[in-house]
Amino acid sequence: MLLETLKNLTLSIRELRGSFNEFKIVVASIFLGVFIISAVGSISQNLKSEIKNKRVEMLGGNFELSTTYQEFPKNIKSWLEENGKTTHIIELRTMLSYGSQSSLKRRIVELKAVDNNYPLVGKVLTSPFQNVKLPLGTKKPEKKILIDKSLKDQIGIDVGDFVYLGKSKFKINGIIEKEPDRIFSFATFGPRVLLSTQALNETGLLKAGSLIKYKTKFIPNNKNKINLATLNDLVKGTNVSIRSIENTTNNFNNFVDRTSIFISLVGLITLLISGAGISNGVKGYIIKKTKNIAIMKSLGAKNSKVLNIYLNQILMIFLISIIPAIMLGISIPYLFSPIISQELFNTFEPSIFLQPISISFLYGFIICILFTILPLLKTYKIKPIELIRKSSENSLNETSYKIKGIIFILICILCVLTMNLINDKKLSFYILISITGSFIFIYGLTNLKFYILSKIKFRLGTTFEYVRKAITKSNSFARSIVISFSIGLSLLITLNIIESSLDKRITVAINQQAPSHFLIDIQPQQIEKIKNIALSFLGETNFNSQPMLRGRITELNNQLVQGIKVDKEVEWVLRRDRAFSWSNKIPKNTKLISGEWWPKNYDGPLLVSIGDKIAKGLNLKIGDKIKFNILGRSFEAQIFNTREIIWENMDINFIFILSNSNIENAPHSWIATTKNVGQNLNNSFVEKIVSEFSNISSISIEESYKSIKSILNLLIIIINSIALITLVSGIIVLAGIIDVGKKDKLYEVAILKILGATPKRVAYLWFKEYFIIGLITSVISLIIGFFVSYVLLNYVFNIEIYFDFKMICILTLLVPFLITIFSLLRMMGLIMSKPLVVLRSYF
């Protein structure tokens, strides 16, 4: 058996000699897809492993205990200090003032006040480098702070400058290069400012009811004895939340997983598109080898022997392509380690993992076999008599059932692999259905178009007839070109429509509906005064305010939330602290979906109004009970109504609004919005408020939108780049098709030239041929792009579809020109060929 295999292998190698060049497209096609999958897998595995190693540093300790509004109960604080190492941190948002005393400017920042023990793990790196644990001066008269580089870039302040926080003046002592217990910073309202707790206490910013977070990082002395359960017992009945290294890294791992699944799927789609390239490449190779196959058969080779010889060759080519692809893929973490070190970890030491290697190998192998098996079966059709003349017999049916079985099994393995990669049955089911559906849809639509084109009865001139026949003939590769490019172009068009629709919706909301500014951390005793100022500046209708405090949901219908299964989309509601408001008056612009608002003079048991979609996701209905823990006390409320929440209007949107009760006596703050009645008037009002009340911070919606948009733009750039990768694989397929069809095209150009066609005329004919193929691709992609974006916008985003016609026109024309120009450049040599030389060698 082994000897037989070795003999077959030797024969395959001998037959392959000098033919490697024929496989360049196949090699490129396999390489691209496998490289993406192995690179993404390697990066993701490395990140997860690094996170596992550095999770204590990332959390800042083994545990993080936190409360909102109130400091830790004293007994918990002292227990933690007795049983391990601790550092206490206070976090809040506030306005940082800068510039000259006479014309101070303000910018919202995220303050982080730390004690002398900070950080428990790792080190704060600053620029310029200071060889002290934490370069924060606390002695009067000069207090020092460290600021984020983004703050320096945004407002132009630098080391040595003075700024104001609350009523204190600070000197900037350094720029934060690395904050050990913070990996990602894009989910914050403002840049980080680091100062000492002592200095914070003197700013006057710590006011009851302000949204202040108290955190304690904790490393137990006896890690075996003190675990999460011990700490849960310790904080039982209080409003202290605990994060351990496990659940912190889980969130990050989930993020890495989701991102890598997304990019791996792109690799898979690229591989599937490349499949067309592989298939065409092998088809062309077999056509070129027809004579060799006939010779071997005439010398007594059975069909299976011939198939074996060529399958061995494909496997060798597969190995040749996949080994560098995997090697390059696994070296990506090494190549990017300086960037990863700089952006995520202080030090990053990449390793090689087996899983991404095996997954990319398997994907590549299955796709390769799946797409080569049918072209390879063409060897069955080749008869030895073809050495004398063309044969018309076909014996493919003899094996078709066996082959269909193999194809079915390979597709099943591919599905299982994808499900394993995604690790979410529902999601993988949708993804597999979408991929299969898209391919069937594109394939069906392409065939329909070509069928219609082939059935045209009327003549549109000789040139058009020539082109029509060329692209609809049975052995034309036009279908493969259309299918290969349609996927990428549909994706680009879909993204463009979604982006313009979202952009339009947000722009309209900002211009017409959304508030201009948010004012946060307003103290209860300040609200009436502010309302009066607002009345004189903005009028009653343009100022909206609501009380706010934060708490956690602990039970739904008397069941602890930890054991309840809810819709994945709304899981976040139960995860952490949420903001609550209360009102006996129905808030402005509220649309009730079910139930009614409670009476204005209601004074009974606590009632709650909840966002309708959230209620559905949590499987809640009117009459159900929700238990909240607010500031360490439990409150149970009954759902009285559900209402529509339109997040895109960017207004005050509380998921939970309670009825008036004792809760209003708890320390709380107010949040307010201002509507744009005139840019200057609004800005003057906001400026007056933040300068008069130093604890109040303002957030500009326009600026927030800009930062959201920059994140959105980054995502769009990533997805567009991915769509462009699929277009690159389309170009590889096209290159392969042109190579396969070169001989026929050469013959065609020779005949046309003998009949009097000039090279210009031939180029014009081919221009028309490929441009029409490109246009068919564009029309199919437009249909798919419109359909998919309509479904997504209508049923997922719930917003109206909007087209940026200019961009869509550019995208629609991009592919026809790309196909035409690339094809003409690649075939330029053929146009200049000498007809007689060609015809002599053709026969």
Next chain:
Amino acid sequence: MTPKIKNEKKKKLIELENIHVDLKSSFETINVLKGINLKIFKNESVGIVGESGAGKSTLIMCIAGLELISKGKIFFKNLPIHNLNEDDLALYRSKNIGVIFQSFNLLPSMTALENVNLPIEISGNFKNNKMAMELLTAVGLKNRIFHYPHQLSGGEQQRVAIARSLISNPEILIADEPTGNLDKKNSEDVIKLLFQLKKHFGSTLILVTHDTFVAKLCDRIIRIDNGLIVK
């Protein structure tokens, strides 16, 4: 024409009964062979002559199991081969038939030695290069064994093809106009070699040729015209 040997004393190797070959295209059906009856005996050499398109090559390809017949029966050593499937026909060829084509049909990616060994490699009977070396020496290419086809002249390529046809020690050698692509000198050398080796190996030779001089070298000449044997 008188046969040079008495057929009835010889052992029957091939028998064709009422062979028809119809080639179908989308436009028409061409009757290439219209009822051929023929017996070929062991060790004889048969020359098949006729005009272009008469059906000579088709006839020998039927004997080689390369062409499927539309009607009739073919027996090899009294065993039917007309009803064999593709794989059995391949086996029949690899054991019993050596084919020499007009256009040599060597694999360009293999050396002369590898080309000669190809039939026994395909059948799984390859042990060593001894036999192939002997054959290449016999055809006068001892110094060209590691040359690729494009490094050989037409005559040399046909000699390699002859050596290849003999590597399995087949009972029947089928040569389809083996000198058609060669000049006069090379043609004479190749024919001389073919008959020498036929004699040496004791094979039966079926030779299609346009050249009456070459045909006359055979024990028997069969003329084909319009798909039928004519006297």
